[in-house]
Each structure stands twice: as C-alpha cells, then as structure tokens.
Amino acid sequence: MKNGELSIVLGARSSVFLPYSNLGLVICDEEYDTSFKQQDPAPRYNARDAAIFYSSLFKQANVLLGSATPALETYHNATTGKYGLVELMQRYGDVHLPPIDIIDTKKIIQKDRSKVMLSPPLIEAITETVERNKQVILFQNRRGYSPYQVCQVCGWIPQCKYCDVSLTYHKFSNKLICHYCGTTYPPLTTCAACGSHNFMQRNFGTEKIEEQLLEQFPNFRIARMDVDTVRGKNAHDVLIQQFEQGRIDVLVGTQMVVKGLDFDHVDLVGILDADGLLHFADFRVNERAFQLMEQVSGRAGRRESTGKVLLQTIQPQSPILQVIQRHDYKAMYKTEIESRKQFFYPPFSRLIHLTFKHKMKDIIERGANEFANSLRTKYGNYIVGPAEPVINRIRNLHLMELLIKLPRDGKLIAQCKQDILTQIAVLRNERSFKSVVIVPDVDVL
Ligand SMILES: [Zn+2]
Ligand SMILES: [Zn+2]
Incomplete structure (x- = not known):
C-alpha cells in the first residue's frame, strides 16, 4: 500500500483508513446507505464523510458519490455549490421505473381484525405474475413470525427480562426471541398477568408471510431471505443463485432483498406494510422510507417496463407515499429540507x-x-x-x-x-x- 504497488482498492468502509501514498479518487456508491456509518463500537465514523475529509489531505484527490436517492445532506451540498452535481437523466439500459399501485388495506375487513398481510389484489397479482413464468419479491422489514403477542383477556405483552422490548415469536425454532439482546425464551402458554391461555398474534414478520404463502400457493416455489435463513455459510449466495436461475417463484424478505440485487425476471414487487416504515420518532423517517421503498421498487424496473409495485398501507393519502408513488425525489427533498430548516436539523x-x-x-x-x-x-x-x-x-x-x-x-x-x-x-x-x-x-x- 505504502509503496504505491496497488492502484485500485475495492473495500468496505474501513478501507478508507488504509495508508494511501498517492490517493487520486474515492468512489462511494449508494452514499446514502446507513451501513457506511459504524455504530458500535467506537470509532463511530461515517466512511463517506471520512473519505471526503481524508481526500482533502491529498492535493489531487477527488470523491465521487453515487446514488439515485441521495442523503438529504448530500443533495443539499450538491445543489448549493459545495459539491459538483452530475445528473444522469437517462437510466442505464433505458430501464423504466415501475408504476406503484397503492392498496388501501383499511378497507379490507379481516374476520379477526388482524393486520392485512396479503390483500386480494396482491394475491391476484402474485398468481398472475407466476403464471406468466415471472418472479415476485415481497418485502417486509420484520423478521420472525409475530413481532408481538398479546393476552386476549388483559392485554399483557411478553417482554424481554433485560430490555424494554416485546419478544418476537419464531415459529420454526418455537421460541420467543429478543431482537435487541438475542435472549431466547420458551413459547408462552399462560399469561403472566392474569393466567389466561389465549394469546393473539399481532403484526407479522417474514416467517409468517412465508407460511401464509405456502398455504395460499401450494404449487409455487417459495423462499425466504432474512438473517434467520442466511445464517449458514454460503446460504445467502445459494438463495440468490436459485432465484437467478428461476428456481424460486416468490421471494419474501427483509432489507436484504433490496441491496444490490438485480434480477431479470422480477415483474412484481409487493411492499406489505408501508406503515411500518413510517412510524418512527426520527427526523429522518420520511427520507429513509423514501429511499427504502424507492430501492425496493427498483427491483421491478426493467427494459420492457412490464413490472409493477403494489404497496399496502392504511394511510393511502399520506404525502410521503404520494411522492413515492411518483418516484419524485425532488418533491421529497423540497418538503423535507424545509422542515429540517424549520426545526434546525442537519444539514442546517x-x-x-x-x-x-x-x-x-x-x-x-x-x-x-x-x-x-x-x-x-x-x-x-x-x-x-x-x-x-x-x-x-x-x-x-x-x-x-x-x-x-x-x-x-x-x-x-x-x-x-x-x-x-x-x-x-x-x-x-x-x-x-x-x-x-x-x-x-x-x-x-
Ligand atoms: Zn392476561
Ligand atoms: Zn433483550
């Protein structure tokens, strides 16, 4: 490194700290991605920002940040003259962004009043897509079977002994698991507060969706992609290979299905619970939701533009979902940057x-x-x-x-x-x- 023997380094975030002798260019792709930030342990640095600072120490060094959904801070810097801006108005290979249909799940009444997992229009679209020999990706950002269970009599929710969080039920391992500290508990049959034996499972994770899909479509080839299914060595690569070779019809997964996967035969993407992405008390929530849903949608965008996205929500009128539907980054930016200014958040x-x-x-x-x-x-x-x-x-x-x-x-x-x-x-x-x-x-x- 020091002698300048290597001319190109392809690395993860810490590679920014290598002892470069003559740095000329740092390319940071998908620069908005939060995994550029090391959260734990220290040093808590953002490799994108570190690269910008580091390259300023070399006379000739440039930094190139790439993204279709830039971080608000980055786009602000690019439009106020701090950074240069190059816009690619034509997508690679003339790919079209798929149309997004919003499904109002509030209108669909379930017998047990549980949350709608697979709405009738989505079921119809899955059937139709697979029958055309095309593939489906379903996205839900929660793993496990049921993110929380509630006692039907008194409302008690089983919680982790060590954390202030409810336990997620995992059906395959038949355990309650804390997603914060990893502690596992045997499944509960009796309410600790009132002794009742009736529990209701609220909300749904990828494991439950997979089960429902197997029941609904016994002839389709269904697979799941989340931290639980890719734990083993090579499991991740095997799953991707199977999907690429068309040996899977419907793939259900968490964020993992979003990152860097480009499949040629995906004609339908389902976002099962958009509301779950919008309910965080964080000033970046809308920006994040936009980035994530836009990236998920991109999995269905291709040359012939036959792909489409179905997005399930109980608040179809929400302004952020409207801009997502139009794939309108600039509209999202305009609204968000105003509120950042008003409440004195970054980039201000x-x-x-x-x-x-x-x-x-x-x-x-x-x-x-x-x-x-x-x-x-x-x-x-x-x-x-x-x-x-x-x-x-x-x-x-x-x-x-x-x-x-x-x-x-x-x-x-x-x-x-x-x-x-x-x-x-x-x-x-x-x-x-x-x-x-x-x-x-x-x-x-
Ligand atoms: Zn109870
Ligand atoms: Zn815990």
Whole structure:
C-alpha cells in the first residue's frame, strides 16, 4: 500500500483508513446507505464523510458519490455549490421505473381484525405474475413470525427480562426471541398477568408471510431471505443463485432483498406494510422510507417496463407515499429540507448525541441531568433533553439520551466537543456516577 504497488482498492468502509501514498479518487456508491456509518463500537465514523475529509489531505484527490436517492445532506451540498452535481437523466439500459399501485388495506375487513398481510389484489397479482413464468419479491422489514403477542383477556405483552422490548415469536425454532439482546425464551402458554391461555398474534414478520404463502400457493416455489435463513455459510449466495436461475417463484424478505440485487425476471414487487416504515420518532423517517421503498421498487424496473409495485398501507393519502408513488425525489427533498430548516436539523445544524447507560434508573437520570446542566450555561439553546429514549432499557442497562444541535461553526463545534470530554471526566469523578457509561456520537444517523 505504502509503496504505491496497488492502484485500485475495492473495500468496505474501513478501507478508507488504509495508508494511501498517492490517493487520486474515492468512489462511494449508494452514499446514502446507513451501513457506511459504524455504530458500535467506537470509532463511530461515517466512511463517506471520512473519505471526503481524508481526500482533502491529498492535493489531487477527488470523491465521487453515487446514488439515485441521495442523503438529504448530500443533495443539499450538491445543489448549493459545495459539491459538483452530475445528473444522469437517462437510466442505464433505458430501464423504466415501475408504476406503484397503492392498496388501501383499511378497507379490507379481516374476520379477526388482524393486520392485512396479503390483500386480494396482491394475491391476484402474485398468481398472475407466476403464471406468466415471472418472479415476485415481497418485502417486509420484520423478521420472525409475530413481532408481538398479546393476552386476549388483559392485554399483557411478553417482554424481554433485560430490555424494554416485546419478544418476537419464531415459529420454526418455537421460541420467543429478543431482537435487541438475542435472549431466547420458551413459547408462552399462560399469561403472566392474569393466567389466561389465549394469546393473539399481532403484526407479522417474514416467517409468517412465508407460511401464509405456502398455504395460499401450494404449487409455487417459495423462499425466504432474512438473517434467520442466511445464517449458514454460503446460504445467502445459494438463495440468490436459485432465484437467478428461476428456481424460486416468490421471494419474501427483509432489507436484504433490496441491496444490490438485480434480477431479470422480477415483474412484481409487493411492499406489505408501508406503515411500518413510517412510524418512527426520527427526523429522518420520511427520507429513509423514501429511499427504502424507492430501492425496493427498483427491483421491478426493467427494459420492457412490464413490472409493477403494489404497496399496502392504511394511510393511502399520506404525502410521503404520494411522492413515492411518483418516484419524485425532488418533491421529497423540497418538503423535507424545509422542515429540517424549520426545526434546525442537519444539514442546517450538526448533531452530537450522547447516550448514558447504567443499571440503576435513578443514577442514570440524575447523572444525565447533572451532565446536561453543566453544559447549559454555554450551550443552553442548543441542548435537547436529557430524555428517555423510546426503548429505555437494553441488556439490563437503563438509558438516557441528550442531543446537542449546533450551528455549523467549526470553532464552536470543536469547543463543544472539548467541553463534553471535560464534563464526562468531571461526572465520572463523582463517586455515584463512576460506573455510568457515556457514549458520544457526532453526526449521529
Ligand atoms: Zn392476561
Ligand atoms: Zn433483550
């Protein structure tokens, strides 16, 4: 590397830190992808941003960011003159984006009032597609069988002992699993609160969809792609190969079916629960939903443009679904950038996020408050919180969060980082907060 013997390096995110001697170009494809950010453990860096900084240290180096659904920050930089912008108006191979039909599942009444998994129009489209010898991809961003079970009598929901999350039922392994810490529990037959034996399964994961498909289409070849089915060595490649060779008619899966797969014979993509992608308390939720659904839809786009997408939702009028239906990135950008400006979120500010962890709830609350107060005199206007996150306990540690939204002023940000480090040391010097874990994350995603 150092002697310049290699001229091209194809690498994962950490390859940005190799000791280049004469860097000329960094190409960062699908630059919006959140997996460019290393979340855990430290260093919590975004390889895209690191590449931009790193290349600035070399006189001749350029960075090329590629995406059909750029991160809002990136598109902002590209349209305000910070980055150059090249738009490809013609798609490779003249591929057309498929039309998206929205199915209002609120209108479909289920006998047990459970969530609609496969609506009649979707079932019809699957049948019709497979009978034409074409393939189907169904997308649901939850694995397992049933993401939570509820006691029909008192409403009790089985939860993980160590985390503040409900347990997902996995039918094949016949276990309840915590998707946060991985703890497994035997399936429940009795409610811990009232002793009733009647549980209802709410919502659905990929495993349940697969089961329903096998029942509905006994003659179709059905497969599932999620972390549970690709665990073994080569399992992922085998599945992709089978799909490519046309040995699978319907593939149901999580995000995994979205990434980098280009299949020639997919004529139908079903997004089974669009609402599940829109219900997060995160300022990036609409951007993320747009990127994900646009990428999923792309699996059905091809030259002859016979493909189509069916999207199931209970809120068909939602503005974000309307722009997704039109594949209108710029409309999404316009709305979102306005709200970012109004609420002072990136790209207009930079975020420093702190997570406090400790096994005692009162210690973590006092510690986080004391920490926030120590910064308040200087950064009062920029501090949000501290507050409990939506999931406030993981692996038996209680959590508190603090967000600092800073103006894009390099000096101020550097000063703030310094003050944070000082205050972390001060807090951990106090006897009662000695074992509080504090995790800072700059430009949190
Ligand atoms: Zn009960
Ligand atoms: Zn857990």
